[in-house]
Amino acid sequence: MKKQTINPAKYLTGGVEPPGDKSISHRYAMLAAIAEGTSELRHFAAAADCQSTLKCMSALGADVKIDKDTVKITGRGAEGLKSSWRALDAGNSGTTIRLLAGILAGQEFTSKLTGDASLQKRPMGRVVSPLRQMGADIRAREDNFAPLEIRAAKLRGIHYKMPMASAQVKSAVLLAGLFAEGITSVTEPAHTRDHTELALEEFGISVEKHGKSIQIRGGGGKFQGRSLDVPGDISSAVFFIAAASMFPDSNLLIHKVGLNPTRTAILDVFASMGAAIQMVSLRSAHGEVVGDVSVKGTSLKGGVIEKEQIPLVIDELPMLAALGPYTEEGIEIRDAAELRVKESDRIAALAENLRRMGATVNERPDGLRVEGRKAGKLHGAEIDPRGDHRIAMAFAVAGLAAEGATTILDADCAGVSYPNFFEDLERVAER
Numbered sequence: 001m002k003k004q005t006i007n008p009a010k011y012l013t014g015g016v017e018p019p020g021d022k023s024i025s026h027r028y029a030m031l032a033a034i035a036e037g038t039s040e041l042r043h044f045a046a047a048a049d050c051q052s053t054l055k056c057m058s059a060l061g062a063d064v065k066i067d068k069d070t071v072k073i074t075g076r077g078a079e080g081l082k083s084s085w086r087a088l089d090a091g092n093s094g095t096t097i098r099l100l101a102g103i104l105a106g107q108e109f110t111s112k113l114t115g116d117a118s119l120q121k122r123p124m125g126r127v128v129s130p131l132r133q134m135g136a137d138i139r140a141r142e143d144n145f146a147p148l149e150i151r152a153a154k155l156r157g158i159h160y161k162m163p164m165a166s167a168q169v170k171s172a173v174l175l176a177g178l179f180a181e182g183i184t185s186v187t188e189p190a191h192t193r194d195h196t197e198l199a200l201e202e203f204g205i206s207v208e209k210h211g212k213s214i215q216i217r218g219g220g221g222k223f224q225g226r227s228l229d230v231p232g233d234i235s236s237a238v239f240f241i242a243a244a245s246m247f248p249d250s251n252l253l254i255h256k257v258g259l260n261p262t263r264t265a266i267l268d269v270f271a272s273m274g275a276a277i278q279m280v281s282l283r284s285a286h287g288e289v290v291g292d293v294s295v296k297g298t299s300l301k302g303g304v305i306e307k308e309q310i311p312l313v314i315d316e317l318p319m320l321a322a323l324g325p326y327t328e329e330g331i332e333i334r335d336a337a338e339l340r341v342k343e344s345d346r347i348a349a350l351a352e353n354l355r356r357m358g359a360t361v362n363e364r365p366d367g368l369r370v371e372g373r374k375a376g377k378l379h380g381a382e383i384d385p386r387g388d389h390r391i392a393m394a395f396a397v398a399g400l401a402a403e404g405a406t407t408i409l410d411a412d413c414a415g416v417s418y419p420n421f422f423e424d425l426e427r428v429a430e431r
Helices: 022-034 048-059 094-105 125-133 167-177 195-202 234-245 265-272 314-326 337-341 346-356 389-400 411-416 421-428
Strands: 004-006 011-016 036-042 063-067 070-076 111-114 137-141 145-151 159-161 183-187 208-210 213-217 227-229 251-258 276-285 288-296 303-305 331-333 361-364 367-370 406-408
Touching (some): 004 389, 011 421, 022 070, 022 094, 022 167, 048 094, 094 167, 125 167, 234 251, 234 288, 234 314, 234 421, 265 276, 314 337, 314 367, 346 389, 389 406, 389 411
Parallel strands (some): 036 227
Antiparallel strands (some): 036 070, 137 145, 183 213, 251 288, 361 367
């Protein structure tokens, strides 16, 4: 396991381009595999999670060719996937296993979906339940965990009212709806990222939206391969926004970031804390908004993140928590029990590692309170990210402004979403 040492920095300067958006890369790859013809996907996420999706689609019969960050996928058409002789391995990727369960639920063959030890602890019942309502034949370990066995079944459209906001569950139901008879609709309690709906439209599927409801019609014609650019991942850009914001002399430009309105709630959180952020060069690409983000150093106030904000910034909460000791008022996260069942128990991992660096933390079942600057300056420490990419990257950023060196154990886990993270961070950090 590789260790990474983070030395204190004076400020951040220059430019950085985050890797392709994971959420969008997953969806483009899956739809390309069931479209007709060849799709070219440029700036495809280098993340290990998205490589898991590519391997699964290849095992199901799609022709996948990778050349640096361009992926060409020749699909087999909506009826053309074939059974894999071995279990499909989603690795550490919840998006892969949950969305693929939707696609496989309507196939005429049996599939087995599994993942690594961490993924096998994450709940799958939230996806299994609505798919079963559509007629899917799915078996899960303890009825809630991978491996999943999905047998051939005829699906019918349902009107699914989601008990909790989840883009993955919404997406799984809509993707299953492609193979179902009649209309499938999903109503969300709160808007979640809409990459699946936008991607479906890009590939030629008609999607209707009415308020918080989205519907598609099954068997709605063929869809064609496409030539698409994947925008930079805003969840990866967040680490650089946080890092630049910690130092008064920072001046950083983050290029080609996906600024889809269902993903930019995190920028609103930073703005409410007093961050100096500007979105520039905004443009539309394949239904997605793309632009550059300019960040200047400033004094962050801190604040409370709770209620309907939580599902909109769930992936960015580790960075916000690790930023808490560098804010005036500290950071408090509430209503985020979901963090307990991510790649790690993120609440416990955050509390433990913040305390190692000398932070004052009050851990709660659904979140935590991290005291601000008045509680004292952080010092370098040995950080155990528990194999969680976002924990590793969040504490690398926290280490930039601590006293002394910080060592990130198992630093390679950052490659799940951002393989070049430490190189990019080192390049823009002035010492």
